[in-house]
Amino acid sequence: MPFLKMTDLDLSGKKVFIREDFNVPIKNGEIQNDARLQAALETIQLALAKGAAVILGSHLGRPAEGKFDPELTLAPVASWLTKHLRQNVELLHDYLHGVSVAPGQVVLLENLRFNVGEKKCYDALSKQLGELADVFVMDAFGTAHRAQASTYGVAKFAPIACGGPLLVREIENIERSxxxxxxxxxxxxxxxxxxxxxxxxxxxxxxxxxxxxxxxxxxxxxxxxxxxxxxxxxxxxxxxxxxxxxxxxxxxxxxxxxxxxxxxxxxxxxxxxxxxxxxxxxxxxxxxxxxxxxxxxxxxxxxxxxxxxxxxxxxxxxxxxxxxxxxxxxxxxxxxxxxxxxxxxxxxxxxxxxxxxxxxxxxxxTGGGAFLEYMEGKKLPAIAILESRFADSNKI
Missing domain, CATH: 3.40.50.1260 (Phosphoglycerate kinase, N-terminal domain)
Structure with missing residues (x-):
């Protein structure tokens, strides 16, 4: 795969923003199926083992942009992560102007689709997300077919943009088929x-x-x-x-x-x-x-x-x-x-x-639409931007 991989990077002491796909079914505040969360654990744990300060982000459902929807909060996901990572994972509501997190700690950004411009990939939002960390990791294969601010735009502005272990594993297994x-x-x-x-x-x-x-x-x-x-x-x-x-x-x-x-x-x-x-x-x-x-x-x-x-x-x-x-x-x-x-x-x-x-x-x-589009032979935007960043870095 012609893009930079998280596994190849030194993350010690660095802020790492990992885009995951935590779009899981939730009923009455309870997660009904945690398969996507389980799939992402390896990436999160590896980043922690590498000494990173970890910022996690995801969307959930289809909220109206610019409005908080209590039915689509990622609070249940924060609770799940707290339990499975065995440390408190704070859910951040105000994060676009900077995030405070220390190496070995994990924070979760509230539903990224609450932000105006997420789905339309506004450059202003993409730039703010790109400035949150030293390294951006795209690990959400399930959203890789969407050119949105937190999947595509952020990779244009982040100091370093790479693919996470789950994304790599998805591609390898589809290619195997x-x-x-x-x-x-x-x-x-x-x-x-x-x-x-x-x-x-x-x-x-x-x-x-x-x-x-x-x-x-x-x-x-x-x-x-x-x-x-x-x-x-x-x-x-x-x-x-x-x-x-x-x-x-x-x-x-x-x-x-x-x-x-x-x-x-x-x-x-x-x-x-x-x-x-x-x-x-x-x-x-x-x-x-x-x-x-x-x-x-x-x-x-x-x-x-x-x-x-x-x-x-x-x-x-x-x-x-x-x-x-x-x-x-x-x-x-x-x-x-x-x-x-x-x-x-x-x-x-x-x-x-x-x-x-x-x-x-x-x-x-973990992908639905992304799985189908990859099988169809389409280039997924979130993968294409990683490849473009990698190609540009090799020209320097």
Whole structure:
């Protein structure tokens, strides 16, 4: 990776501003899932071990800029950090004109999106953030696709800008599933709309051996093959696009297997009964909400034969009790496969939680949108600015 890394720097006695992604679900002041916090601990602890005075920053939710929102305070995160770092982590509300922190100590800046100009990356705010410390560390992969003041702008003005261990680890693992992957590669892309993942599908068919589509995406592909999808969620205006993707996959010898049986219901309802049908037997009144057991078995066989698995999105409405079997079979197969597996995205992580397969997944990325954009081959702004700073330093 052509950018400076925190692991290579002498941080003794220096103020270090680490941008993390602490955008975690909080209900009634209690953190519901601390996976992102756990992922960031290594970076924080390493900075402390190197003798740094640590300033942490993150956003939480989507507050109105310039206004304090008690529902989106990082106070619960400060409490979590205090417990896990075994030292008091003070939450700072007034920090743009300087932060007082000693080597070995940690402070947390209140929600960075409370600041006017954060999302639009105002230079004035970026400069203030850049002047808080001697070293800026971008460690929030989950926000690396956003060119905001605390992810991109700050790196322009900080004396030194580098990538943190978590950011580096994310990139290394994604590259292991793409550029440095062992074949056969199976990618699973689920979700409601082809339109939201069109770029990803187009990119993956050039890199993988098998592309499994699920959910509403699969329904649109089924319609492109001439199958009846009835009242199922699909995008009629993208049927021709799916047909083109299928043709391109055929030219590239990339397999896109279609469901041969499906789980159907008369209505989209969590209490609806699941009726399994062969795809040729679906009617105009059916809603396809899951794959059938024969399809799940076929997909499992493809995964078991793979060396690399990329998973983004469920293949059915797994939130409904009667339509979990397809995604559950998929999750369990990935977890038990003799392959390197990487998974990302909110619904994917929810499925991993629901079916308790964490230990079987090789790497669970902290990024959602950033994961997708990196997989699509896009240059993420927060990484691009680190590379630019590194290139400029080498010219001196």
């Amino acid at each position: 793409l550029s440095n992957a062992q074949h056969p590669i199976v990618a699973i892309v689920g979700g409601s709309k082809v339109s939201s993942k069109l770029a990803l599908l187009d990119a993956l068919i050039e890199k993988v051996d098998t592309l499994i589509v699920g959910g509403g995406i699969a329904n649109t592909f089924l319609a492109a093959t001439g199958a009846r999808v009835g009242k199922s969620l699909h995008e009629p205006d993208l049927i021709s696009v799916c047909h083109e993707i299928l043709e391109k996959a055929h030219r590239l010898n990339t397999l896109i297997p279609m469901p041969i049986d499906v789980g159907t219901a008369e209505h989209f309802d969590e209490h609806a009964e699941c009726v399994f049908k062969d795809i040729i037997d679906t009617t105009r009144d059916d809603m396809i909400l899951d794959v059938g057991p024969k399809t799940a078995k076929n997909y499992a066989k493809l995964i078991q034969q793979s060396k690399t698995v990329i998973w983004n999105g469920p293949i059915g409405v797994f939130e409904f009790a009667h339509f979990t079997q397809g995604t559950e079979k998929l999750a369990q197969t990935i977890a038990g496969a003799d392959a390197f597996s990487i998974a990302g995205g909110g619904d994917t992580i929810a499925a991993i939680d629901q079916f308790n397969v964490h230990d079987g997944i090789s790497y669970i990325t």
